[in-house]
Amino acid sequence: MIAVTTMKIEFEVNGKAVSADVEARTTLADCLRYDIGLTGTHVGCEHGVCGACTVIVNGAAARSCLMLAVQADGEKVTTVEGLSNDEALTPLQASFRKHHALQCGFCTPGMITTAHALLTHEPNADEERVRDVLSGNLCRCTGYISIVEAVLDARVAYGSKGE
Amino acid sequence: MNTRPGNSLIGSPVERVEDLRFLRGKGTYVSDFSLPNQLHAVILRSPEAHGVIRRIDTSRARALPGVHAVITAADFGARPPHIPLRLQPLPELAPFHQPVLAFEKVRYVGEPLAVVLADTASIAEDALELIDVEIAALPAVTDRASAERGDSILFEPHGSNRALVWTATRGDAEAAFVKADVVLKERFHIQRHAAMFMEPRGFVADWNAETQRLKVWGAAKVAWTNRRILATAMGLEETAIDMVELDVGGGFGSRGEFYPEDFLIPAAARIAGRPVKWSEDRREHLMCANHARDIEINVEMALAKDGRILGLRGMCYSDNGAYLRTNGSVGPRNVAQFMSGPYKIENIHLQTTMLTTNKTPSGTYRGPGRFETDFARERLIDLAAKKLGMDRAEIRRKNLVADADMPYPLATIQPFESVTELDSGDYHAVFDRCLKEFGWDEKSALQGKLIDGRYHGIAVGSFIEGGAAGPKEDARLALETDGSLTVHLGSSAVGQGLETIMAQIAADSMEMSFDRIRVLHGSTTHVTEGYGSYHSRSTVMGGSAILLAAEKLKDKIRECAAARLGCSKDDVTIDAETVRFKTTSLTFAGLGAEPIEVEATFYNKKYTYAYGTQAAHVSVDVGTGHVRVHDYLSVEDVGRMINPLTLHGQAIGSIVQGLGGTFLEHLVYDANGQILTGSLADYLMPTASDFPNIRSITLELKPSPNNPLGAKGAGEGGIIPVGGIIANAVANALSHLGVEPMELPLSPPRVWALIDAARRAKR
Ligand code: FES
Ligand code: FES
Numbered sequence: 028m029i030a031v032t033t034m035k036i037e038f039e040v041n042g043k044a045v046s047a048d049v050e051a052r053t054t055l056a057d058c059l060r061y062d063i064g065l066t067g068t069h070v071g072c073e074h075g076v077c078g079a080c081t082v083i084v085n086g087a088a089a090r091s092c093l094m095l096a097v098q099a100d101g102e103k104v105t106t107v108e109g110l111s112n113d114e115a116l117t118p119l120q121a122s123f124r125k126h127h128a129l130q131c132g133f134c135t136p137g138m139i140t141t142a143h144a145l146l147t148h149e150p151n152a153d154e155e156r157v158r159d160v161l162s163g164n165l166c167r168c169t170g171y172i173s174i175v176e177a178v179l180d181a182r183v184a185y186g187s188k189g190e
Numbered sequence: 191m192n193t194r195p196g197n198s199l200i201g202s203p204v205e206r207v208e209d210l211r212f213l214r215g216k217g218t219y220v221s222d223f224s225l226p227n228q229l230h231a232v233i234l235r236s237p238e239a240h241g242v243i244r245r246i247d248t249s250r251a252r253a254l255p256g257v258h259a260v261i262t263a264a265d266f267g268a269r270p271p272h273i274p275l276r277l278q279p280l281p282e283l284a285p286f287h288q289p290v291l292a293f294e295k296v297r298y299v300g301e302p303l304a305v306v307l308a309d310t311a312s313i314a315e316d317a318l319e320l321i322d323v324e325i326a327a328l329p330a331v332t333d334r335a336s337a338e339r340g341d342s343i344l345f346e347p348h349g350s351n352r353a354l355v356w357t358a359t360r361g362d363a364e365a366a367f368v369k370a371d372v373v374l375k376e377r378f379h380i381q382r383h384a385a386m387f388m389e390p391r392g393f394v395a396d397w398n399a400e401t402q403r404l405k406v407w408g409a410a411k412v413a414w415t416n417r418r419i420l421a422t423a424m425g426l427e428e429t430a431i432d433m434v435e436l437d438v439g440g441g442f443g444s445r446g447e448f449y450p451e452d453f454l455i456p457a458a459a460r461i462a463g464r465p466v467k468w469s470e471d472r473r474e475h476l477m478c479a480n481h482a483r484d485i486e487i488n489v490e491m492a493l494a495k496d497g498r499i500l501g502l503r504g505m506c507y508s509d510n511g512a513y514l515r516t517n518g519s520v521g522p523r524n525v526a527q528f529m530s531g532p533y534k535i536e537n538i539h540l541q542t543t544m545l546t547t548n549k550t551p552s553g554t555y556r557g558p559g560r561f562e563t564d565f566a567r568e569r570l571i572d573l574a575a576k577k578l579g580m581d582r583a584e585i586r587r588k589n590l591v592a593d594a595d596m597p598y599p600l601a602t603i604q605p606f607e608s609v610t611e612l613d614s615g616d617y618h619a620v621f622d623r624c625l626k627e628f629g630w631d632e633k634s635a636l637q638g639k640l641i642d643g644r645y646h647g648i649a650v651g652s653f654i655e656g657g658a659a660g661p662k663e664d665a666r667l668a669l670e671t672d673g674s675l676t677v678h679l680g681s682s683a684v685g686q687g688l689e690t691i692m693a694q695i696a697a698d699s700m701e702m703s704f705d706r707i708r709v710l711h712g713s714t715t716h717v718t719e720g721y722g723s724y725h726s727r728s729t730v731m732g733g734s735a736i737l738l739a740a741e742k743l744k745d746k747i748r749e750c751a752a753a754r755l756g757c758s759k760d761d762v763t764i765d766a767e768t769v770r771f772k773t774t775s776l777t778f779a780g781l782g783a784e785p786i787e788v789e790a791t792f793y794n795k796k797y798t799y800a801y802g803t804q805a806a807h808v809s810v811d812v813g814t815g816h817v818r819v820h821d822y823l824s825v826e827d828v829g830r831m832i833n834p835l836t837l838h839g840q841a842i843g844s845i846v847q848g849l850g851g852t853f854l855e856h857l858v859y860d861a862n863g864q865i866l867t868g869s870l871a872d873y874l875m876p877t878a879s880d881f882p883n884i885r886s887i888t889l890e891l892k893p894s895p896n897n898p899l900g901a902k903g904a905g906e907g908g909i910i911p912v913g914g915i916i917a918n919a920v921a922n923a924l925s926h927l928g929v930e931p932m933e934l935p936l937s938p939p940r941v942w943a944l945i946d947a948a949r950r951a952k953r
Contacts, residue, residue: 052312066222067215069439071388072472076870079388107215120213124205127839131685132212133219133389133439154882161878165870167388167440168685169839170846171878 036100040065041109049096055089056080058096059106067107067136071165078164081137082106088144107136110143118184119143119177128177130168137164142178150185152178199694199704200899203835206690208437208683217437220392220408225465228394229258231458232314233451233468234304234321235477236296239332239548239863240342241325243294246304251320256313259462260321261305261454263291271423273448276415276516278523278606285348286546288513290423290453296325297344297512298550299865300477302450307462311469330548330863334486334507337545344512344546353514353544358526358601361537363492366501370492374573379933380562380913382484382509383855384476385555386875387685389439391479392469393451395459402430406456409433411446411682413712414720419448420456431456435712441684442847443554444480447516473868480518480553481857484509485525487566489540493574497585501537502529510544511551518552519544519606524559527603527610529567532617532652532801533589538601548863556847557910560653565934568651568914572921573930582918583625583650590617590652593892612654612799613902614892615827621652624803624825627887633807633821638925644809644818647923653911655800655826657903659727662793664717665735667696667743669786673767673779674706680720681732682712686905687836688728694832695733695899699740702767702778717789727903729832731792734897739790746786751776798894798902802826804845804911808919812927815942817853817920822912824886829893829902840905841886848912850876856935927952 037046040063047062054073059065059082071079073092080092083105110117116124119142129135138161145152145160152160157178158171166174211217248260263270272287292301304321308314329342336342337351344351367373393408404426409416413433421428438445451468459466470478489504508522526540575585591598597611625631628650636646666678677696681688693707700707710716711732721731744764751769752759754776763770767778807821824845831837854874858866867873886908893900917931920941927948933940 050312060222061224065215066218069219069389070221071390072870074472074869074871077388077472111214111216116210116213123213124209127206127835129209129212130687130836130839130843131387131389131438131440132208132217133387133685135212136215139213139215158879158882162880163877165388165875165877167386167442167847167875168843170842170844170876170881170884172842172882172884173839175878175882 034097036097038099038101039103041105047096051095051097053096054092055094055096055099056091059091065106065108069133069136071133076165078141079134079137081140081164083140083144088141107139110139119181122177122181126173126177126180128169128174134164134166138166138174142181146178146182146185150182150187152182154179199698200832204690204694204704204833206687206836207693208687208689219389219437219439220394221469223394223407223436224467225394225396228465228467229307229309229462230311230314231455231466231468232306232311232318233302233454234306234318235474236292236299236301236303236325238296238325238327239299239330241296241327243292243296244324244326247322248304250322251306251317254313254317254320256309257306257317259307260317261458261461263293265461269293271453273450273516274419275514276412276448278519280354280606283354283514285345286353286514288450288515288551290450298548299863300474300550301512302454305454305458307458307466330861332547332549332859332861332863334509334545337547344548351546353510353546356523356526356542356603358538358540358603360601363501363503363537363539366537367490367492367503370500371495372493372574372577373490374570374577375490376570376573376932378487378566378569380483380485380565381934382481382857383851384479384481384857385442385444386873387440387442387445390470390472390475391445391451393455394465394467395456396465397460397463399463404430404456404460405432405434407434407436409435409712410438410684411441412721413682413714414680416448416452417714420453423453424457424460433714435682438684442556443558445684447480447553449478472870476868476873477550477865480515481511481550482521482552482555482558483562483851484552485522485562487525487562489566489570491570491574493578495578497578497580497588499533499535499589502535503539506542508542508544509547509549511547511549513551515551515553517554520554521552521558521562523603525563527601527608528560529563530600531564531567532591532654534591534595540601549859556844557906560910561848561851561913564653564911565913565917568911569917572649572918583630586621586650586652587618590621592618610797613796613894613896615799615801616891617652617801619891620801620825620827620889621803624805624823625650627825628805628821628823630805636807637922643813644811645923646807646809647919647921648805648807649915649918649922650803650805651911651915651918652803653801653907655904655907655910657727657730657798657800659797662791663721663731663735664719664789664791665732665739666717666787666789667739669743669747669778669781671782671785673777674708675700675702677707677709677736678716679709679711679732680717681728686840687833691729691832691836692732692736695736696740699737700743701765730798730897730899730901730903731794733832733899733901734792735790737898738792739788742788742790743786746788747781750782750786794897796896798829798896800826800828800902800904800907802907804915806915806919808916808923810920810923810941812945815938815940815945817936817941819849819881820883822884824908825889826904826907827889827891828904830890830900831888832901834888837888837904838886841888841908842884844906844908845884845886845912846876846881848909849881852913852916852934853936
């Protein structure tokens, strides 16, 4: 009943080529966290509701708990680590900090990846649009107001001309 | 003592140090932590709500390649360890303690039956399906009616499903009801819901057979207490165990209490002789972490014609679930003791009966008992105003405790007596400030108005928030040889920004720059004893301990400097991380060959009471029952703010949690005791698009006289009156129909049913 087969996958994570031997049932989230060692991608529900596991696959936000690792074979994946550098916070991150858009920080990687994907495509997203897109990510601590403000405030860094 | 030395960082909106790692995905939450050679634990949980365990056969599971062990109750001798109560540890509650693995009977869906240890979590999960369990089902007790009928009893030797009755008394309630001009009698119900923090629970445990020492990663909230419980259960000395706190993804009262897994994972590590890691999944969390609230409140309020509240009496029934957990009495007890809230009510006789049922055991969730009791009280006050034909603000003004009445005693609760008093506050000033900021007079015109298919309503109410539970907290300060300061603290972080707040206090009190301070907290290795984060206590208790330690440290620094500079210690001045005597000076960095260390303890017997007033403006769509929140304002006096940025964040977050409990969140069971809300798609929580219009104003009107910071425990507060205020606003909007909500949540179907029933009654 339990035939476990593994498969070798090769894909790009944060601009670097990586490979892993994974079982067909391994989620992308688990692969990133435990095979690749990038634990910034968080797992809050494993059933596609909380958004903590959001990563960017080929430019689009995706829930890595609902995607199998084998589906990432040959694709380009960006995680919160890929949207960070050691020298300074990015404008999006700095905006989160300034607006106190995080408390426990557990939802934060998913918020950052979701917001980054949104603003990359829609730097002029208005408040309603931001709220709408973020409504797929649960945060139990902040009540969201500060997160929405942080994302709106970060739009300039993505080339928003202002409304 | 100078209460605000330095006076520059305390009170400033300092950006958090924690953010730098969290924003980069560099936090270390427990599931991010691993040890070489670790095994993975997965727990088999009861599929039945109530039944006698006939057989657990693990042989097929153990035969699965990759499985190392399957642990059952039989591995722990004749009787597995039971988890004692942390708060209100009454001997009469001992029969209801939860065993670490179901023992003889199962009493709720999700109760642990066995632990599988395997090379990977997926193999362990595969093995679960190979464990053969036979349970002879018994009828499930799932509500007050079936609990009281007693044809099915959870703890047979006890003879009933009634665990204990709490009684809160003050004055002479019977006499007050005889004197009353008006008496209201109502039944309220607050639904079962839960803290639902975003990071699931987990542990990594490592047993060293050689040194006979245990190390546990994943501690939270009350590491020292849990170490004591664990040491007893495992037959170890407390000092043989180190509990390590990693980053913690939210607590809200629920995380960090001692659950079965707090024992099972360390015990499994000892049995296996290898490190063991366990991470809960969300379904387990919904079935296993503490539930909360679930209470029926039957209460009468006695009033004089002029609107003065003369007395309260009644009986509440709390559905505590299958066992009494570590803090399971707090909510039910608080409902009785704190129903009077910020109002002057001299005559009280309120009881809460704790019932055992075949549901997940309950514990505290932010504002335990207070959210519930405020719902009943604020509803009653609005109903009283209606009956007396009084203005709703006026009746509250008439009853709010006055500054001159402070300290003001509350009802005393029995058994496990607790006597407490409101410490200080200008309740009237905050009430008026809230009305003004809210625009109460202007918005009054909206009451009951139909605009674009929605009826509008407003409401206002006041609350108190208890904080700063004793008995004490320790802080150890070390001036390192490089001149930096390390703060070791017994307080624990659960996502509230503790590192930043404590560094602010330490920097000010040592007159050092913020970035020279490092805060280590929550782990048992840092101080001899710590009491942790609950009851809004960490800022007040930990912060006060730092202030005391800083005084001691400065003294010791002067002493060291005096020896070096050849003067008396009283001649040494400390300024900007430098010690001086006349024209000679030494920097902190050059002071000693060894770190200079001190430890201090802050003791506190008295609680602080932050307080506030909130107001809401809602509209109701009578076609769908949907309620929209147009404006929600909270004004709270916390005595002294350490960091306005984080405090504001907690206030908003707390209110939104309250709105979740008011409108959305509900843990639903069927008559067989099966939980129907097993995912976050069924258990609804607020999202970014639900409540955009929340405002919070924090004031520093009346510092607490009970601690050197003057701070009052805050952060839970916002949630407390939300249910009552929203329900009052809905009633106000629908006053033309006479709709009076008595139960939560105010989901669209419930509100619509109320509207429908009211319309039928009118016909
Ligand atoms: S963990 Fe993927 S959506 Fe929750
Ligand atoms: S900051 Fe804690 S869940 Fe969002």
